[in-house]
Amino acid sequence: MTVKIKEFPGTSLSEKDFDEGKILFNYDELKGEFAWDTGIAIGSYLAALKEGLILGAACYTCHKIVTPPRTVCEWCFDPMDEYIPLLDTGVVNTFSLCYVTWDVQRIEQPEIPAVIMLDGASSLDSGPIMGGIMHKLGEVKPEKVHIGMRVKAVWKPAEEREGSVTDILYFKPIEN
Amino acid sequence: MSMRKVAVVGAGMTKFVRRAQETPKELSWQASRMALQSCELTMDDIEAVCLGTAPDAFDGVHMNGEYLSDGAGAWRKPYMRSYVGGGTGVFVPIQGWYHVASGLFDVVLVLAEEKMSSFYPHAQAAFLTIFDHTTERALKPNLLWIFALEMNRYMTTYGISKEDIARVSVLHKHNAAKHPCALLGDADITVEDVLNSETLAWPVQRLDVSPVSDGAVAIILAAEHIAKRITDKPVWIEGVGWSLDTAYWTNRDLVYPRYVEYAARQAYEMAGITEPRKQIHIAEPYDPFDYKALHHLEGLQLAERGKAVELYISGAAALDGDMPVCPSGGLLGVGNPIAAAGLMKIAELFWQLRGEAGDRQVAGAPRRGVAQAWGDLMQVGTVVIMGR
Numbered sequence A: 001m002t003v004k005i006k007e008f009p010g011t012s013l014s015e016k017d018f019d020e021g022k023i024l025f026n027y028d029e030l031k032g033e034f035a036w037d038t039g040i041a042i043g044s045y046l047a048a049l050k051e052g053l054i055l056g057a058a059c060y061t062c063h064k065i066v067t068p069p070r071t072v073c074e075w076c077f078d079p080m081d082e083y084i085p086l087l088d089t090g091v092v093n094t095f096s097l098c099y100v101t102w103d104v105q106r107i108e109q110p111e112i113p114a115v116i117m118l119d120g121a122s123s124l125d126s127g128p129i130m131g132g133i134m135h136k137l138g139e140v141k142p143e144k145v146h147i148g149m150r151v152k153a154v155w156k157p158a159e160e161r162e163g164s165v166t167d168i169l170y171f172k173p174i175e176n
Numbered sequence B: 001m002s003m004r005k006v007a008v009v010g011a012g013m014t015k016f017v018r019r020a021q022e023t024p025k026e027l028s029w030q031a032s033r034m035a036l037q038s039c040e041l042t043m044d045d046i047e048a049v050c051l052g053t054a055p056d057a058f059d060g061v062h063m064n065g066e067y068l069s070d071g072a073g074a075w076r077k078p079y080m081r082s083y084v085g086g087g088t089g090v091f092v093p094i095q096g097w098y099h100v101a102s103g104l105f106d107v108v109l110v111l112a113e114e115k116m117s118s119f120y121p122h123a124q125a126a127f128l129t130i131f132d133h134t135t136e137r138a139l140k141p142n143l144l145w146i147f148a149l150e151m152n153r154y155m156t157t158y159g160i161s162k163e164d165i166a167r168v169s170v171l172h173k174h175n176a177a178k179h180p181c182a183l184l185g186d187a188d189i190t191v192e193d194v195l196n197s198e199t200l201a202w203p204v205q206r207l208d209v210s211p212v213s214d215g216a217v218a219i220i221l222a223a224e225h226i227a228k229r230i231t232d233k234p235v236w237i238e239g240v241g242w243s244l245d246t247a248y249w250t251n252r253d254l255v256y257p258r259y260v261e262y263a264a265r266q267a268y269e270m271a272g273i274t275e276p277r278k279q280i281h282i283a284e285p286y287d288p289f290d291y292k293a294l295h296h297l298e299g300l301q302l303a304e305r306g307k308a309v310e311l312y313i314s315g316a317a318a319l320d321g322d323m324p325v326c327p328s329g330g331l332l333g334v335g336n337p338i339a340a341a342g343l344m345k346i347a348e349l350f351w352q353l354r355g356e357a358g359d360r361q362v363a364g365a366p367r368r369g370v371a372q373a374w375g376d377l378m379q380v381g382t383v384v385i386m387g388r
Helices: A015-019 A039-050 B024-038 B088-101 B123-130 B143-158 B162-176 B191-195 B224-230 B258-271 B290-299 B309-314 B338-353
Strands: A054-059 A064-066 A082-086 A089-095 A097-100 A106-111 A113-118 A132-136 A150-155 A168-173 B006-013 B048-052 B079-082 B107-115 B199-202 B214-223 B235-244 B282-284 B368-375 B380-387
Touching: A039 A054, A039 A082, A089 B143, A097 B143, A113 B143, A132 A168, B006 B024, B006 B088, B006 B224, B006 B338, B024 B107, B024 B214, B048 B088, B048 B338, B079 B088, B088 B107, B088 B214, B088 B235, B088 B338, B088 B368, B088 B380, B107 B338, B123 B143, B143 B162, B143 B199, B143 B290, B162 B191, B162 B290, B162 B309, B214 B224, B214 B338, B235 B258, B235 B338, B258 B290, B258 B368, B258 B380, B282 B338, B290 B368, B338 B368, B338 B380
Parallel strands: B048 B079, B048 B107, B282 B368
Antiparallel strands: A054 A064, A054 A082, A089 A113, A089 A150, A097 A106, A097 B199, A113 A132, A150 A168, B006 B214, B006 B235, B107 B214, B235 B380, B368 B380
């Protein structure tokens, strides 16, 4: 069929077409505001972050400890209603050096998002599930970051914490 | 389980472009019309319509299915939109397949459309809302993060170099140079060009990534007794599979896509495939980023874990190789209008298996191919096996 058809529809526009006013378009802004209830599990998680603790949820049926907390274990569908503090240390499972923001603005100094496998949670050393958290790394030169690096959370001062994942400022390397 | 045989009998697509003058409705109609004309049917012959399109946020139109309905030819017909993120383009033909396989309908139009350019100033920002609003969005994540995190985990675990991963982007863009609808086909691009492109989120560089695009693709599905009247070259849907892994993506190892394996095993079992590396002759794995093609080839059981890149190094992945990968040019080359990009892979297998792919035609009169897409926040796998 591609050999049978010579002309395909679809008209490509260029920035120039817009700059020269050749194209009419309708510009609008959609505004939406939301207040999301945290629920039982994440509510507990956020309250604990305010106290300087990272909570995990434990499933004693299939033996997993993961974070963030949730009310159901999706692996066995039993309740996950026991929330226990994990350590605020762990291992860098993976990371990136990111030179663009969420809305594609360029930045000179990269953000360092990472997945950190937290101590006290399920570990990839013993199975396919891990208690990993997405956060950022700080107090480290980008070229020094590596997978397997030990890190520890750096918290906001207690009086500034508000019950948010940003109560952890970032994770920094643990000095050997 | 009693199921009827289902064939693809027609296909059509628009060019994939950075910014289309046409509206989403207009793109939809153009692709649908071309698919109908390709098999000499009219809208009167179509009994039901399946639509795939990705997040409403791109268009700023709530209930995008209804918005697109006239371009999709859906009025006064059973009509349903499906959406599984980036996996949509290979899920929507599965939806069409069970419409026909079940005996409910004989002829179904399957359409996938995406117009990403409407989101202002860049579609990337629309992706912020795919992250969990309470536990993740506060960190201002970028969609590139998850790809960069996954790519780093994958390449570091297996010791694969960025030079070798760049071969994927180069081959796909070379193939796309032979596709009449491609946005980023480039016959001259080299590994050095990829490695010298702007670093967005290390290890991801500009030319490791597929482009934001507008476009639409449509196919026609028919039950066996109708398909044989319509064409002497039906291409059968031999197997389908889909699967979801945990949405808590930081709770699993990103090194390997289990959800693709589960979806592939479902599809292979249905198609009676026991040795995919021998029985599959063309692979169209989902390739929004170059490493993703490798990741998915491994999930599809077409390479050992960590070894998919050897298909590119050895030349097996080339158009004249033993296992051509993305002969279309893939998302990296043809473009990535999300849902339409997945269905483009189905259309490519249709053309390849009929021997109608022109300059892109793979060698050796292929008998069977696999198309796969991936989506949601990185946990959906959708797989279709097609054969003649």
